[in-house]
Every structure is written in structure tokens, then in C-alpha cells.
Amino acid sequence: MPDSNISFIPFGPQHPVLPEPIHLRLVVENEKVVEALPTVGYVHRGLEKMVEAKDVNQMIYVVERICGICSCMHAMAYCQGIEELMNVEIPERAKYLRVIWAELHRMHSHLLWLGLLADSFGYESLFMQTWRIRERVMDILDKTAGNRVIISVNVIGGVRRDIDTEMQKWVLQSLDAIEKDLREIYNVMKDDYTVKQRTVGVGVLSADDARELGLVGPMLRASGVASDHRMTGYAAYKDLDFEPVVETAGDSYARMIVRMKELFQSIDLIRKAFARMPEGDIAVKVRGNPTGEVISRVEQSRGEVLYYIKADGTKNLSRLRVRTPTFANIAALFKILPGCSLSDVPVLVLTIDPCISCTER
Amino acid sequence: MIEAKEITLDNLLSEVKNYHDNGYRLVTTTCMEVDDDKLEILYHFDKDFKLENLRLTVDKNQTIPSISSIYFCAVLSENEMQDMFGLKIDGMVVDYGGKFLLGEDSPLSPMAHIQIVAKEQGENKEGGNNA
Amino acid sequence: MLKMSKRLLENLVHGPVTRLKPREPFEGARGHVEIDIDKCIFCMRCMRECPSGCLTVNPSDGTWNINQFECIACGVCVSVCAKHAITMNETPRKPAYHKDISTYRGTPPVRVAKAKAPSEADHKAPENEKKESEAGTPSAEA
Numbered sequence: 001m002p003d004s005n006i007s008f009i010p011f012g013p014q015h016p017v018l019p020e021p022i023h024l025r026l027v028v029e030n031e032k033v034v035e036a037l038p039t040v041g042y043v044h045r046g047l048e049k050m051v052e053a054k055d056v057n058q059m060i061y062v063v064e065r066i067c068g069i070c071s072c073m074h075a076m077a078y079c080q081g082i083e084e085l086m087n088v089e090i091p092e093r094a095k096y097l098r099v100i101w102a103e104l105h106r107m108h109s110h111l112l113w114l115g116l117l118a119d120s121f122g123y124e125s126l127f128m129q130t131w132r133i134r135e136r137v138m139d140i141l142d143k144t145a146g147n148r149v150i151i152s153v154n155v156i157g158g159v160r161r162d163i164d165t166e167m168q169k170w171v172l173q174s175l176d177a178i179e180k181d182l183r184e185i186y187n188v189m190k191d192d193y194t195v196k197q198r199t200v201g202v203g204v205l206s207a208d209d210a211r212e213l214g215l216v217g218p219m220l221r222a223s224g225v226a227s228d229h230r231m232t233g234y235a236a237y238k239d240l241d242f243e244p245v246v247e248t249a250g251d252s253y254a255r256m257i258v259r260m261k262e263l264f265q266s267i268d269l270i271r272k273a274f275a276r277m278p279e280g281d282i283a284v285k286v287r288g289n290p291t292g293e294v295i296s297r298v299e300q301s302r303g304e305v306l307y308y309i310k311a312d313g314t315k316n317l318s319r320l321r322v323r324t325p326t327f328a329n330i331a332a333l334f335k336i337l338p339g340c341s342l343s344d345v346p347v348l349v350l351t352i353d354p355c356i357s358c359t360e361r
Numbered sequence: 362m363i364e365a366k367e368i369t370l371d372n373l374l375s376e377v378k379n380y381h382d383n384g385y386r387l388v389t390t391t392c393m394e395v396d397d398d399k400l401e402i403l404y405h406f407d408k409d410f411k412l413e414n415l416r417l418t419v420d421k422n423q424t425i426p427s428i429s430s431i432y433f434c435a436v437l438s439e440n441e442m443q444d445m446f447g448l449k450i451d452g453m454v455v456d457y458g459g460k461f462l463l464g465e466d467s468p469l470s471p472m473a474h475i476q477i478v479a480k481e482q483g484e485n486k487e488g489g490n491n492a
Numbered sequence: 493m494l495k496m497s498k499r500l501l502e503n504l505v506h507g508p509v510t511r512l513k514p515r516e517p518f519e520g521a522r523g524h525v526e527i528d529i530d531k532c533i534f535c536m537r538c539m540r541e542c543p544s545g546c547l548t549v550n551p552s553d554g555t556w557n558i559n560q561f562e563c564i565a566c567g568v569c570v571s572v573c574a575k576h577a578i579t580m581n582e583t584p585r586k587p588a589y590h591k592d593i594s595t596y597r598g599t600p601p602v603r604v605a606k607a608k609a610p611s612e613a614d615h616k617a618p619e620n621e622k623k624e625s626e627a628g629t630p631s632a633e634a
Contacts, residue, residue: 214386
């Protein structure tokens with residue numbers, strides 16, 4: 001009887017491996033997943049609707065709370081959009097500072113993800129090590145911006161805090177120590193038998209599939225598509241020459257390597273930014289309300305975020321649409337889960353770096 | 362102002378197919394309310410960091426065809442539009458039935474200023490309570 | 493496998509990397525909002541700009557209220573305060589059993605156009621719910 005081995009397995013919304021609620025309805029045949037239907041909707045907060053209640057400046061703090069881990073980049077995308085609408089050119093130094101904080105956020109996001117990935121296949125020790133390094137990055141954020149996660153440094157027209165020379169020295173020293181520890185972890189993760197067994201060849205996506213599914217960020221780059229929105233040179237990225245990290249295998253291992261290499265890239269970018277940062281103001285005064293519509297895109301740690309902003313000249317925006325990276329990457333689950341074994345489901349769900357609060361806003 | 366090509370319901374699918382065949386990536390779809398009885402939908406496509414937009418204006422009670430048969434990933438944003446604006450979309454590959462982001466007891470179409478009260482599937486009817 | 497063991501042995505003799513939670517805050521950390529109520533002129537700017545809506549400023553009875561549990565410590569009120577009355581304390585707010593609203597009582601400035609001054613000045617500190625018990629002193633500027 002062909003149907004006798006088919007069973008339905010609900011995965012989540014409460015699952016030990018996932019910190020956030022996503023529900024997967026898995027149809028399994030013996031140990032093999034044949035169909036998967038991801039369902040979200042457990043943490044929808046209606047933050048896009050908040051534009052009716054909060055004014056343009058207050059919305060910065062709302063969009064920061066879409067997702068804690070990419071909060072700086074959310075505010076950056078939003079502020080860049082509003083600045084474009086109001087034809088404001090922010091000071092060069094502010095652009096560099098935005099890049100520095102954004103890259104620090106990318107680092108702590110990737111480290112958090114690496115820890116969770118290690119945890120998902122039971123490598124507890126590696127999980128502890130990555131989070132230990134992450135804590136150092138958090139300290140840098142805390143000391144430079146005044147808060148660990150939601151740093152609230154971006155305002156329309158620039159940034160609110162400066163990093164002075166003494167602090168820069170300290171940050172660079174910390175980064176050296178972080179890089180040394182990261183090398184160690186990188187060598188472990190790159191060659192480790194356990195890691196390879198669980199990730200190599202699991203959840204393969206070809207470049208065409210990835211583009212077809214509209215994937216963004218490390219998911220897309222691990223499949224061999226060199227798509228990194230930082231290459232368009234927003235903020236100060238145009239002056240910090242860098243190459244996007246691309247892997248061609250398209251499996252979980254490639255996604256892990258992409259994120260690990262991006263950690264080193266981020267350190268490199270921060271160093272370059274500190275070296276090339278000009279002196280000057282950190283913010284310009286902005287008056288009035290924006291009018292018109294604009295699309296602002298920024299590369300977050302999980303991929304490209306799209307802000308659609310429509311303003312009508314009043315103090316409230318008329319529409320704010322945020323397409324977060326996970327919202328695009330969830331589509332990958334439809335494709336990579338069928339065909340894998342049930343024990344690989346947690347790893348595969350994690351390789352898209354799910355942020356459900358982002359997805360639902 | 363963003364550049365967007367105005368399209369109609371008739372050539373929506375052919376335009377989207379065109380982008381698909383030229384190797385564009387669907388970024389997302391954005392829905393917004395123009396006035397009390399019109400919705401505007403933007404389709405964003407990306408190729409080599411260049412964003413192309415399609416703009417479609419529809420009546421609130423009009424049914425639009427789903428583009429998910431061309432771009433599978435559109436199911437997510439189409440389901441979101443269905444939830445948030447009460448937009449009727451025909452032929453979605455995966456239909457969450459208006460419960461993608463919303464729960465059982467959530468307000469219906471919360472992003473639209475006039476809530477569209479959906480009855481049972483098949484006989485949708487407009488309501489007029491201003492939110 | 494063995495690459496990790498070096499690190500593990502190091503950890504064995506290293507001592508804890510974790511820190512106790514109420515650690516010394518970094519300089520310039522955003523802990524909680526405080527106000528020097530004597531400087532406050534009750535312009536209500538902080539209340540209008542606050543993103544979380546945790547502030548209520550009432551010029552008619554001279555109270556400045558903050559719900560520390562709704563406050564997101566973003567520091568907007570600190571930067572918009574014209575009289576630099578609001579400051580950011582580096583230590584996070586204390587945990588509490590109840591989400592009380594902290595009320596500070598001050599003296600709103602006497603507006604020449606509205607002669608409301610006498611009734612206001614009598615409001616002197618009958619029940620100061622929180623610290624700043626000396627807040628009632630009528631030192632606000634006209």
C-alpha cells in the first residue's frame with residue numbers, strides 16, 4: 001500500500017531549535033519529507049499600520065523594533081529613504097559611522113546564527129564559542145552607541161553619536177582579538193566532520209532556483225549569484241572597495257561558509273571605514289515633512305530589505321511597506337524541505353536565517 | 362518619485378511573464394490604498410540592482426489574477442495583500458485563506474481604511490464601517 | 493576535532509567568561525531617563541517627540557510623569573529638551589513589582605498673559621510620590 005507510510009508532522013511553532021514561532025506542516029513518508037507548508041502569523045504586530053499614529057521621526061524607533069538584530073540597518077534604510085525624499089545630503093562622516101554600526105550588526109547577527117546552527121545539530125560547544133565572540137561585538141556596540149542591540153543611532157539627517165579617536169583605537173583592538181578567535185572557529189567549522197556530515201549536500205538550491213524563488217542575501221550568494229546590495233554603494237560603501245562573498249555549491253555548507261567569510265569581510269570593512277573616515281559633522285538639521293514616494297534598499301545581514309515609503313507632506317507617512325529579507329527567504333522552505341530527511345529539517349530551517357518578527361512585522 | 366510602468370489587468374500576466382523570461386527576480390509586491398474604492402499594487406522586479414516597477418490600479422472588489430504561477434515566491438506577498446487589504450486574488454498556488462499573517466479573531470483587512478467584510482468563501486460582500 | 497580541544501582545554505583553566513548581570517555600565521550607556529524638575533519649563537516638547545508615548549506633561553498642575561516601563565530609553569527627550577532638564581542615567585531602571593508611573597512635581601513658569609500664578613505656587617509638595625522630594629521649591633523661571 002503506497003499511502004500507509006505517509007504521516008503528518010507539525011513542526012513548531014514551539015520547537016526547541018527555533019527561538020521564534022514558525023509552523024511547518026510536514027508530510028513525511030517514512031523519514032523523508034515529501035511536502036512542507038510553512039505557516040507564520042504568530043507574532044504579527046502591525047508595525048506598518050503604525051505610520052498612522054507616529055510621525056516621521058518617531059517611526060525610526062518603530063522600524064528599529066521590526067527586528068532587533070538588524071535594527072540599525074532597518075533604521076538606516078528608512079532614514080536613507082526619507083533623506084532621498086527630502087533631498088538631504090548627510091555628512092560624509094555620518095555615512096561612515098552608519099556603515100560601521102551596520103557592519104557590527106551584521107557581525108553579531110551572523111555570529112548568533114552560527115551559534116544557532118551549531119546548536120541545531122547538537123554541537124553545543126561551538127554554540128558557546130560563537131556566542132562568546134558575539135558578546136564582544138555586543139560590548140563594542142554598547143560602548144560606542146549606548147545600547148547592546150537596539151542602538152538607535154540613526155536619525156533623519158545623520159547619526160546621533162560620534163566615535164572619537166580613543167574609542168576607535170579600542171574598537172580596532174577588540175576587532176583584532178575577535179578576528180583571532182574567529183579564525184579558530186572558522187577552521188573548526190570549515191573542516192569539522194560533524195559539521196560537514198550535517199551540511200554538505202543538504203538543501204541544494206541552484207542559481208536559477210534561487211533567483212526564481214526571489215531569494216536574497218547569503219541564500220542567493222551561496223547559490224552562486226553575486227548579488228549584494230552594498231555593491232550599489234549606498235552610504236559609504238562606494239568608497240570601501242569590496243567583493244561580495246560568493247559560493248557556488250548552494251547547499252547548507254555553502255551558506256555557512258558565506259556567512260563566516262562575511263564576518264571577516266565585515267571586520268575588514270570596519271577597519272577600512274575607520275581609516276578613511278573624514279572629520280566633520282555627524283548630522284544636518286532637517287526641517288519639514290517629506291512628499292512623494294521612494295524605494296530604499298539596504299543589504300541587511302539576512303539579505304536585501306526593501307522600504308517603500310509614500311508621504312503626502314503631512315507629519316505622518318501615508319504608506320510604509322517593508323519587505324524584510326526573511327519574508328523573501330521563507331519561499332525557499334517550499335523548495336528545499338521536500339526531499340530531505342526529517343532530521344535535517346531544523347538545520348534547513350535555520351540555514352535561511354529565519355527572523356519571524358521581521359517577516360510579520 | 363519612482364518610475365513605474367502603468368499596466369492593466371489584461372496585460373498583467375504577460376508583462377510579468379516578460380520580466381520572468383528576461384531573468385528578473387521578483388522583489389515583492391506592494392499594495393496601498395489610493396482612495397475609498399481603489400487599490401494600487403506595485404510589482405517590483407530586480408535585475409543587476411536595477412529596480413523595475415509595474416503599477417496596477419484596481420477596484421477594491423475586483424478580482425486580480427495571481428502571478429504565483431509565474432513567480433512561485435509571489436504567494437507570500439499575495440497572501441499578505443489578501444490579508445491586509447482584503448484584495449481578492451484568483452489562482453494562488455498556495456492560499457492561506459486570509460489567515461497568513463492574521464489570526465482567527467483578527468480584524469479583517471486592517472490596512473485598508475474601509476474594512477472589507479468577507480463572508481463565506483465565494484460570496485464576498487463589501488461592508489462600510491469606517492475604521 | 494582536535495582543533496577544538498585546544499580551545500576547550502584553555503577554557504578549562506580560564507575561569508568564567510560570563511559576567512554578573514548588574515555590571516558596571518559603559519560610559520554614555522542609555523539606562524533610564526531622569527529629570528531635574530526645577531529646570532523644566534513644561535513646554536511639553538518631550539511629550540510630543542517621545543516615540544513610545546511614555547511621558548505625560550501636565551502644565552496646569554505642574555506634574556511631569558514618566559512610565560519607566562514603557563520608556564524605550566531612546567534618548568529623544570534628552571536631545572530635544574531646550575533647558576537640558578532631562579538627562580540619561582547610565583544605570584538601567586530598577587526592577588519593580590508594579591509598573592508605577594513616576595511623577596515629578598515642579599512649578600510651571602508664570603505666563604504673563606494667563607495670570608494663573610497664585611493657585612499654582614500653592615501646589616508645594618504635599619505628596620511627592622517619588623524621589624526629588626525637594627522638587628516643589630518655586631525656582632522655575634518666569
